[in-house]
Amino acid sequence: MYCASAASADRAPVPHGIGRDSGFGTDRDFGFGTDRDSAFGTDRDFGFGTDRDSAFGTGRRFDHRTGRNTAPAVGLATPPSRPYRLHSAYRPTARTAHPRRRTVNRRRTLTALAATSTVLLACTQARAAHGGPGPGPGPEGDRRPLAGLRVLLSNDDSMQMARPNASDGKGLYEVRRALCAAGADVVVMAPWANQSGAGTSATSAGSLTLQRRDTLPAGYTGDCSGAPGGGAVYGVCKGAAPCGPSTPSATPADTVRLATRGGLAAKAGWKDGPDLVVTGSNYGPNAASVVNESGTVGAALAAIDEGVPAVALNSSYDPAVTDSLEVADHTYRDTAEFGAGFIAGLRQRDLLTTEYVVNVNYPHHAPGQRPRGTAWTSVGTRKLVELRYTAHGDTFTIGGRLCAPDSPDCRSESKRRPDFALLQRGYVTVTPVGPDRTHTGWETRPLERFVRGGGR
Structure with a gap:
């Protein structure tokens, strides 16, 4: 992992893992409105601190001298050695793999994405704490993290x-x-x-x-x-x-x-x-x-x-x-x-x-x-925003406001x-x-049976 602006060799490495003050794995008070049953930290599918595929908590350390981890994280791809372009032909495995393998690969990709966001926040915080300046324009062979992109x-x-x-x-x-x-x-x-x-x-x-x-x-x-x-x-x-x-x-x-x-x-x-x-x-x-x-x-x-x-x-x-x-x-x-x-x-x-x-x-x-x-x-x-339409003859003025959590006009x-x-x-x-708007939950099963039965 490369911290975009943390390149100084004298800075302390950023450890992988989640501190107790981050709220994950320790905060059982989460609830929306009055619902306190959703408690993050009890759901092992969440992937932080409990998901074995996330590779966090394994002692990997970020090396500011090289801009990389000391060892590749479990389940994550090796960083590319040069800039690349991603086209539709870039993903042959996702197109040809067995359906179950595709599901596993997708889950690992999403887990790695979640892990990346946490490491990047740590990098951002470390850079801010040390007050380091951002990188300037580089010569040919630019090693900045987005060079060539x-x-x-x-x-x-x-x-x-x-x-x-x-x-x-x-x-x-x-x-x-x-x-x-x-x-x-x-x-x-x-x-x-x-x-x-x-x-x-x-x-x-x-x-x-x-x-x-x-x-x-x-x-x-x-x-x-x-x-x-x-x-x-x-x-x-x-x-x-x-x-x-x-x-x-x-x-x-x-x-x-x-x-x-x-x-x-x-x-x-x-x-x-x-x-x-x-x-x-x-x-x-x-x-x-x-x-x-x-x-x-x-x-x-x-x-x-x-x-x-x-x-x-x-x-x-x-x-x-x-x-x-x-x-x-x-x-x-x-x-x-x-x-x-x-x-x-x-x-x-x-x-x-x-x-x-x-x-x-x-x-x-x-x-x-x-x-x-x-x-x-x-x-x-x-539902976060509640729109209102006020009539003035044939013309309607549009107004709106943020929904209150307990508003009967706003979906909870x-x-x-x-x-x-x-x-x-x-x-x-x-x-x-994703672009796929197909609903696949159990709620559609009665409709599916009705349609498969001829729609009458």
């Missing part, structure tokens, strides 16, 4: 960053900065205007225009000056004319599909596309019911549909601000730095995949504090490891989000 960066908040609270793109520029610092070659192709809530919607006819942004927001101008592509930033709008203040914006999914199907080849010279798509960091978390509507997650799903691995990053709101929804500047930066290191870990362990999107939600915490740990979660069922949580509940408790949540 071509990344398409998009979001659903837009690339404008023009609002007073910077909610329309600050997270994107923070991620761009962190990825370039880790050695990636980053090109931004993002919606021209805010597209929050656009989900996976796409434009099927007409024209799209790519317009390069020449003057970047203050504080972000030189972040990618050493990258081959210079960190170019493009906004994508609808129509054949130049993008203007009132031009309709392309959707997040549009930006990814356009980029991978010709945009990057035309503007960046990437004839075979990007190695990875990163979306975010989003203004606010994308968890529970919000995942279904998220343009940040929708753009990432479009990427894996186009055969490119994808990671979605999201930054949580500051709960101390009660009259609006705000993300603190340090939360955006912490999300980006964690995300860059996390992606480096995925790359090193061959965990970049097109089977699912890796959705990461980073919690809010006070400056100088750190998350409680990382949590391997599932998308929760709780039904899962044991929901993302939003753990995010509220201060954990970084990592959730695999």
Whole structure:
């Protein structure tokens, strides 16, 4: 495992394993609302501290001199010796293996992904504790963890960053900065205007225009000056004319599909596309019911549909601000730095995949504090946002508010490891989000019998 910014030989190694204050394996108080029966630390399938396949607690140590573990973790792939591109033909084993073996391989991959998120949080915390600077541009033979990786960066908040609270793109520029610092070659192709809530919607006819942004927001101008592509930033709008203040914006999914199907080849010279798509960091978390509507997650799903691995990053709101929804500047930066290191870990362990999107939600915490740990979660069922429509003749004004946990109009949580509940408790949540929307639970069996019986 490589800690993106921890390369100094005089720093203490980061041990693998979970401390008792991380909350895993020791915290039996977990409950959503009044339900205290879901208690993490008793579920042996959770994989932290109890799952023998997770390879944690085996005494492996991180060597800052080499940027690697002293020995490969059990069940995890040997780090690649050179950068690679992941295409559909890259996964022959998953296509040809026996069904039971495929299930085992998938479980090991997901376990390794969960393990990676925990190690990366430890790396981030160690770097912060030692106050080490991030790596600078390197010469040929660059050993930074994302060197040689071509990344398409998009979001659903837009690339404008023009609002007073910077909610329309600050997270994107923070991620761009962190990825370039880790050695990636980053090109931004993002919606021209805010597209929050656009989900996976796409434009099927007409024209799209790519317009390069020449003057970047203050504080972000030189972040990618050493990258081959210079960190170019493009906004994508609808129509054949130049993008203007009132031009309709392309959707997040549009930006990814356009980029991978010709945009990057035309503007960046990437004839075979990007190695990875990163979306975010989003203004606010994308968890529970919000995942279904998220343009940040929708753009990432479009990427894996186009055969490119994808990671979605999201930054949580500051709960101390009660009259609006705000993300603190340090939360955006912490999300980006964690995300860059996390992606480096995925790359090193061959965990970049097109089977699912890796959705990461980073919690809010006070400056100088750190998350409680990382949590391997599932998308929760709780409804988080309640929309209201107020009639004015034939016109309806749209309003909304966050759902109260006990609201009869909002669906309650039904899962044991929901993302939003753990995010509220201060954990970084990592959730695999797949494109397959087929429900396979026992609840469908009566319907299945009815259909197989002829539907009458």
